[in-house]
Amino acid sequence: MTTGIHMIDPRSPEPPGPEPRGPQVDPEPDPGKGLVLLDDDQLIIEHLVVTDRAVVEMVATSGNDDRADLLLRIMSVGVQGVASMGIGIDLTAIDTRVHRVLESVTTEAQATVRAIIDESRASLSKQFDPEQRSSILARALSDFTAWRDEFLDGLDPGIEGSAATVLIQRLLDLVGPDGALERRLAAALDMDEGDSAFARLGRLIDERFDELRHDLAGDRAAETARLTEAERGTAHGLEFEDVVEANLRRWASTSKGSIVERTSTSVGTLTASSKVGDFVVTLGDGLRIVVEAKRHASITLAGSGGILEELDAAMTNRRADAAVCIAGRDAFPAEVGLFNVYGNRVLTVDEGDGAMTSIAMQWAAASTTNATGAGAELDTGAIADRIDRIRKAAETLSGARRSVTTITASLGKLHETLGGLRLDVLAQVDDLDRLLSRGTEPDRSAE
Numbered sequence: 119m120t121t122g123i124h125m126i127d128p129r130s131p132e133p134p135g136p137e138p139r140g141p142q143v144d145p146e147p148d149p150g151k152g153l154v155l156l157d158d159d160q161l162i163i164e165h166l167v168v169t170d171r172a173v174v175e176m177v178a179t180s181g182n183d184d185r186a187d188l189l190l191r192i193m194s195v196g197v198q199g200v201a202s203m204g205i206g207i208d209l210t211a212i213d214t215r216v217h218r219v220l221e222s223v224t225t226e227a228q229a230t231v232r233a234i235i236d237e238s239r240a241s242l243s244k245q246f247d248p249e250q251r252s253s254i255l256a257r258a259l260s261d262f263t264a265w266r267d268e269f270l271d272g273l274d275p276g277i278e279g280s281a282a283t284v285l286i287q288r289l290l291d292l293v294g295p296d297g298a299l300e301r302r303l304a305a306a307l308d309m310d311e312g313d314s315a316f317a318r319l320g321r322l323i324d325e326r327f328d329e330l331r332h333d334l335a336g337d338r339a340a341e342t343a344r345l346t347e348a349e350r351g352t353a354h355g356l357e358f359e360d361v362v363e364a365n366l367r368r369w370a371s372t373s374k375g376s377i378v379e380r381t382s383t384s385v386g387t388l389t390a391s392s393k394v395g396d397f398v399v400t401l402g403d404g405l406r407i408v409v410e411a412k413r414h415a416s417i418t419l420a421g422s423g424g425i426l427e428e429l430d431a432a433m434t435n436r437r438a439d440a441a442v443c444i445a446g447r448d449a450f451p452a453e454v455g456l457f458n459v460y461g462n463r464v465l466t467v468d469e470g471d472g473a474m475t476s477i478a479m480q481w482a483a484a485s486t487t488n489a490t491g492a493g494a495e496l497d498t499g500a501i502a503d504r505i506d507r508i509r510k511a512a513e514t515l516s517g518a519r520r521s522v523t524t525i526t527a528s529l530g531k532l533h534e535t536l537g538g539l540r541l542d543v544l545a546q547v548d549d550l551d552r553l554l555s556r557g558t559e560p561d562r563s564a565e
Contacts, residue, residue, distance in 0.1 A: 358446045359396055362411040365472030366397055369479045375402025376483075382411075386435030395432035399479065405486050407479065408438035413446040419454060429463045440486040442478045444468050448516070456512040459505055462486065467516065474512055477543050481508075484551040504550045511543045 155162035168174060173192060180188050246255045275282040292298050363380055370376035382396040397409035410425075410432055418424045429441035440462040448456065448467050456467040457474065464482050468474035 358413040359411045361446075361470050362409065362444050362468075362475065363397065365468065365475040366399060366409060366479065368472060369476045370399060373401065373479075373483065376400065381436060387437060388431060388435035392431070392435050394428060395436040395438070398436045398438060401483055401487070403487060405440075405483075406436065406438040407440045407442060407482050407486065408432045408436040409479075410441070410443045411446070412443060412449065414449050415447065417443075417445060417449045417451075419451050425450075425465065426460055426463055433462075439489075440464070440482045442466070442482050444475055444478065446470070455509050456516050457505075457509045459485075462489070466512070469516070473515060473543070477508060477512070477547055480544070480547040481550070484547070500553055501550065504546055504553075507546055508543055511539050511546070515539050515543070 155164070168177075176192065177185050177188055244250055245253050247253050248256050248259060250256055271277055272281045274280050275286060277283065290297065359380070359382060363378065366378045370378050377400045379398045379400070380396070381398050382393060384393065386392050386395060388394065394410075395408040396411045399407045399409060401407070408429070410429060412425075420426055425443050429443060432438065433441050442464045443466070445465070445467045446469060450458075450465060450467065454465050457477065458465050459481065462482075462485065464478045466474045466478040468478075
């Protein structure tokens with residue numbers, strides 16, 4: 119395809135394209151200069167070198183095959199531009215004019231902006247100038263001054279009707295001489311005013327003192343009653359000890375060589391002040407049984423302070439081999455009943471006739487004597503059976519005794535029953551004594 123622009127290599131013998139039809143160029147031109155050949159409808163430029171940077175960069179963006187077409191378009195556009203500007207116009211002069219126009223426009227714009235800034239500055243200065251009465255700042259200062267004067271006038275106690283004057287007057291009405299507070303305090307502290315707070319406080323104090331006096335009087339009465347009851351209880355205890363002592367001496371009279379000693383007021387060997395152990399019964403063989411007499415309403419069994427622990431202490435204090443506790447009322451726990459044995463300690467209830475005291479002492483003497491013997495084999499089953507039979511007989515005896523005190527019509531029969539039960543219990547104890555002595559089965563032929 120023919121583009122109308124050909125780049126001729128000087129080393130080629132003939133230029134490409136058709137033969138020129140117009141004037142010919144000197145076949146031997148100057149090697150240092152290019153040739154521009156003009157024919158009827160084509161232009162041949164030899165050794166064309168373009169140094170314009172914009173043209174070079176534009177042509178460099180296209181491929182080798184498209185550069186001729188691109189260069190042709192560039193030249194066509196340039197031709198049209200030159201034609202439209204007019205042949206013979208100096209581009210340098212145009213550029214100079216353009217620069218002058220730009221400088222003129224810039225100078226005018228700067229002057230306009232400067233004038234606007236000066237006008238704005240003057241307007242702002244006028245609005246914030248305190249010397250200008252119409253300015254914003256001057257009006258604000260005037261309003262503030264008026265508010266300040268009004269506020270200070272409200273706080274000035276020298277101005278009639280000000281807030282400070284009203285406040286002071288109200289305070290005087292409240293706390294001043296003959297004020298409301300003074301009147302209220304006087305009314306509240308008036309002892310003669312029956313409904314005043316001070317009068318109510320006085321009455322309350324009097325009531326509390328009366329209650330305190332009554333309480334003290336009641337406490338004194340209670341203490342007196344307690345001491346009286348304690349003395350009465352002590353007397354009862356001493357009286358019960360007298361009963362126990364009589365029963366012990368009656369039993370000892372039937373036991374060969376036994377001696378009864380009342381030790382409730384004497385110190386034993388346990389500590390320098392211990393008097394535990396009311397009686398000591400020394401048997402004919404030298405063995406010792408300590409006896410505690412209790413008239414309490416309730417007696418605990420085990421644990422610290424229990425009767426078993428007290429009996430152990432009594433045996434230690436009186437150097438005894440066995441211990442018996444005789445209660446004047448049914449005060450033991452339910453599992454004890456009216457008679458029970460805990461090792462070498464016997465617990466029983468005797469309300470004064472001495473029957474259970476004899477049984478307990480007979481058991482303690484027999485078990486202690488046989489416990490110190492040698493080689494005896496004990497029938498624990500038979501012993502437990504005798505203890506159970508004694509307990510049942512003792513319960514029947516106690517029930518019968520209570521019946522005696524309430525049923526007078528059956529007195530004879532009940533006395534006969536009591537006597538028979540007593541003999542039966544004593545027989546069981548004698549039987550147990552023989553059992554412990556020989557270590558053999560009891561003689562059941564009598565049963």
